[in-house]
Amino acid sequence: MSELTKIVLSERDMPTHWYNLNADLGAAGVELPPPLHPGTGQPLGPDDLAPLFPMALIAQEVSTERYIEIPEEVQEIYKLWRPTPLYRARRWEKALDTPARIYYKYEGVSPAGSHKPNTAVPQAYYNMKEGVKRLTTETGAGQWGSALSFACQMFGIECKVYMVKISYEQKPYRKILMQTWGATVVPSPSDQTNAGRAILAADPNSTGSLGIAISEAVEEAATRDDTKYALGSVLNHVLLHQTVIGQEVIKQLEVAGADWPDVVVACTGGGSNFGGFAFPFLRENITAGKQTRIVAVEPAAAPSLTRGVYAYDFGDTASLTPLIKMHTLGHDFVPAPIHAGGLRYHGMSAQVSALKEAGLIEAVNVRQRAIFEAALSFTRAEGILPAPEPSHAIWGAMQEALACKESGQAKTIVFNLCGHGHFDLSSYDAFLNGRLEDYDYPEEAIQESLKRLPQLSG
Amino acid sequence: MSELTKIVLSERDMPTHWYNLNADLGAAGVELPPPLHPGTGQPLGPDDLAPLFPMALIAQEVSTERYIEIPEEVQEIYKLWRPTPLYRARRWEKALDTPARIYYKYEGVSPAGSHKPNTAVPQAYYNMKEGVKRLTTETGAGQWGSALSFACQMFGIECKVYMVKISYEQKPYRKILMQTWGATVVPSPSDQTNAGRAILAADPNSTGSLGIAISEAVEEAATRDDTKYALGSVLNHVLLHQTVIGQEVIKQLEVAGADWPDVVVACTGGGSNFGGFAFPFLRENITAGKQTRIVAVEPAAAPSLTRGVYAYDFGDTASLTPLIKMHTLGHDFVPAPIHAGGLRYHGMSAQVSALKEAGLIEAVNVRQRAIFEAALSFTRAEGILPAPEPSHAIWGAMQEALACKESGQAKTIVFNLCGHGHFDLSSYDAFLNGRLEDYDYPEEAIQESLKRLPQLSG
Structure with missing residues (x-):
């Protein structure tokens, strides 16, 4: 029987629980510093968040239960598009002339067109x-x-x-x-x-x-x-909800008869798409001795994980939110107007930041012309038109695949294609017609805005 | 076990053959008049088409084999999105307060976003x-x-x-x-x-x-x-290729444990989406004694099946193509600028026309504000944003469902949602803001253009 191109699951095989990474951070020796009240500098209590969020989400934000049940009413709505397909990128592998086996998860089938x-x-x-x-x-x-x-x-x-x-x-x-x-x-x-x-x-x-x-x-x-x-991103409960992605991928790789991945790749803005896809693999690294490399790809124009500092900072520009310990470029840093609007963020999820600090994940950055080159190579082989955000992951997977071509290794690479590009065609137009600007590392602007990090008495 | 919301098939269950309706037309007592050469008025030979089409497609155009094998290389590409999902519209049924069971096939998951x-x-x-x-x-x-x-x-x-x-x-x-x-x-x-x-x-x-x-x-x-x-439509070989749609639907209804449909509904422009979806059901009506009603929905602005004449006419405005016996509004009839651009056609597939003439299918027409009302009702229940073309089918299914509400019958209704509306949002904007024009039956213009139908000596 020939290998599958597209691995689909019945909605009866949809995950019934979200996976909570916080349950396993201790075993990995990772400490997650608590969010602080911006006025007092003291750890935040549930009451501080109650005006903004319902209690169930506040409870999830601080939970250390490993698995949290997905309510049936939520599962019913998920079934409108979940489980999403996993693809073997056989045509793209051939176009790249790589011995690597590349798989991608496709979240663009949701009504809104992304993982959100x-x-x-x-x-x-x-x-x-x-x-x-x-x-x-x-x-x-x-x-x-x-x-x-x-x-x-x-x-x-x-x-x-x-x-x-x-x-x-x-x-x-x-x-x-x-x-x-x-x-x-x-x-x-x-x-x-x-x-x-x-x-x-x-x-x-x-x-x-x-x-x-x-x-x-x-x-x-x-x-x-x-x-x-x-x-829509950054907070623990948001990343928690996204873990349906990675859990499905693990089940689908099993159906495909694939090897356990050597490397998994996702883009990062606030961290929710990355976390949702990668945390179930990280769980296996921590609890089952797996050794999957986990790679985050971010834009050179907003390189928080690769060029920021790990410090307490505000989540918003106007200094209204709690203080979060994260990789930040400074809360009033304004990224260049790259087309991957979903990645134009000064900070990063506290969980993802702590993992990076502990060396459990890798991070790279890339400029936007390179990501559109990768997107074009991908869509001309696989058909699906990717949004600029997941094109960062495509670029990351492509680097791994080309390294395999050099080394002759047939690694298993899996990446997350978190949304379609149907509303991003003007950026493809700019790229195809040589009008797409590139943006370099904004070193000076980062150094400037980092001077305005909040000063903590503690 | 709860009923499925979304019935997905493995690519291993994808149809391996196209279904050719021409094999069964005789048994249904339907005659399909041959296309004629525009110069001589004589039936067209393969050589007449050779400058435009490859021989394999010319052979399919006139074939009477019931099943034509789908080449493996074509199946490999189909697997990038096929089989497409079939949905039970449970949330929309509830919104319409109907005892009917509504299913829809969704072709919008293809890379190009439609059945094309x-x-x-x-x-x-x-x-x-x-x-x-x-x-x-x-x-x-x-x-x-x-x-x-x-x-x-x-x-x-x-x-x-x-x-x-x-x-x-x-x-x-x-x-x-x-x-x-x-x-x-x-x-x-x-x-x-x-x-x-x-x-x-x-x-x-x-x-x-x-x-x-x-x-x-x-x-x-x-x-x-x-x-x-x-x-992209009208010709026999085009409708043939689209029959993967209806064949998958029949298999998916079986998986769902659904009753055999009482009525199936699709929109029609040139007829390929309608034929591809409906012909496998028609086959069962002809060969297995089923009695599914088959309903075509067309725009009031281009009502070829409901208001045109059944006559030989050109397929194009400039009188260059062969003459086809079909329901036509006259080859130089120009439909009003409705947003369902794919349905703005003066004629109709010869197969679909012959079926209508023989009373084997029904046809209705509808104006565009009504189809956007139906589309809005659908997307607010089911999430998927439909293109204006399949919104005609949504409207048709809605009429059937509302009739069931009146009569209290729990009929099984299936329709084809042949594409998403991601590139049609300006028409939704016009509708939501009261700027969407309605167009009535263009009676006078039709009568005018019908005066210029080609005169045949035979």
Whole structure:
């Protein structure tokens, strides 16, 4: 019987639990420093988070249970697209002339087109269960905003998205997608919050930023009883929800009769796609003696893991959030306008940062013309058009495959293709016509913004 | 064990043969009149088609074999997305408050986002096998052009797409998608063909039409030895290739433990999506005594099956193609600019037309605001964002489901969701903001253009 090109699972084989890495960090000798209150500098308690998040998610944030059951109502929605397919990239292997065996997980089949609904759905669910009627969030290019709009629609709660004004105006498609799913989308800065009004008073023509949009969404949630806030990456509970990805991959590799992976590759912005894909492999490294190399690929324009410092910093630009110990470029560092908008973040998930610090994962960075070259090579062999974000993972897998070509080794490489590029075609146009800018390491800007790291008394 | 939401098949369960309806038309008492040479009025011979199509496809066009084997190389490419999922629309049933059981087949998971690659791939393959180096085609909004670009890239042959100029300029995303897969895309009318130059001489500002683009693509194929032409619908071999859809559905309904469908619904433009989905059910009606109602849904703006005449007519506006006996609105009838660009066609597949004439299928038409209402109801329940074309099928299924609500019958309804709407969001924007125009039956224009039907001596 010929080898499978595409390994699909029945929804009856979908994971019933999320995997919580925090249960195994101790065994790996990794310490996860707690988030601190920005006012007191003391470790955060559940009450500090209660205005913004439902108790179930706050509990998950600090849980050390190894497996957390996925509620049946969440599983029912997951079944609209999960389990997602795993592919053997046989045509791309041939195009690269590599002896490596390359597999990729494809999360672009979700209604919103990326992995983001994996966490948007449970976040909407737990809020609904606790009586919350409305959720606010921020979005840049719109992947997270559209995922949350979809999820809120599924559970009948309202969704309000503060969308960075320049994206709202220049990239209308994801805005329309959110509205089609019933969300209210507001260009930020808006006149609906104190934070927005203050910005507009200072600069009526402000085109907005993710930092400003977070401030608006958080302010609205904190000041309305019926409303809470949802975040699409960085936090432990978000990475937890994403672990359905890696768990499925392990089952699918077994169905494929594949060797245990030598290396797994994913892109990193805030860390949720990377964590969701890689943590189940890390679990096997920690608990079962496996030795899979785990590689994070980030943009040279926002190289927190590879060029940042490991320190307590704010999660947002406006210094409103708790302090998180993470790899950071400084909370007011503004990455260059690369097309991989989902990776334009100054910081990194605390879990991913701690793993990097402990040497349990590797990280590399790459500039954007190289990632579009890799994306083009991939789509011309495999058909699927990748978004710029997962094209970082494609590039990473390609480096591993080309190294195998040099060495003659037939390694097993698995990467996460976390979303399609149907809303990113203008960036392909720029690349194909030689208009795509490259951005180098922003060394000076990083050094400047690192000077403004918060000073802790402890 | 709970009922499945989504029925997936392994690629090992993919159909190995296409189903050829022509084998069973005799048993159903249906006569399929032959295409005629536009000059002589005599039935067309294989040699008449040889300048445009490879012999393998010409043979399929006239074959009466019931099953035609799918070449292994074609199956290998199909596996990049086939078998496609079948869904039970449980959430939408609940939203419609209907006792009906609704299933839908989803073809939007293909790289090009619709059912079109099902025929683009074998067409590119047979051309490649016969030494053809280049294919030309026309495209309007770009669904067919992008499918053929993808398919040509898979087999390493060149693809040149004449794209209607107004779409080329106003809808750049599908153009970029074609270029990403290596195709050359030319706005039509162009200065590269006699046909294009003649149009431009008469009107330098012509925004083009599908008829002009066909003329350019056919002219280039007819005048270059290394080049042939590919058509995305209407012809028998195109509908043949699409029968993988209906065959998979029958297998998936079995896996789901579903009742045999009471009614199946698909949209029709040229007829390939409808035929590919419905013909395997028609086979069971003809050969196994099943009594499934088979419903075609077309736009009120291009109502060939419901308001046209059954007569010999040209397939293109410029009177270059063979004459086909079909339901037609007249070959120079220009449908209103509805958003379902893939259904803006004056004629209909000869097979589908003969079935309608024989009373073996039903047809209804609907205006576009109603189809967007149906699409919105669907996407807010099921998540998937449908293109405007399959939203006609959604509307049709919805009428059947609402009739069940009236009658209290729990019928089994299956429809074909032939593509996603990721490139159609501006039409959703128009609908959501009350800017979507409705178009009534164009009675006068139809009567006018029917006066110019070709006169046959026979």
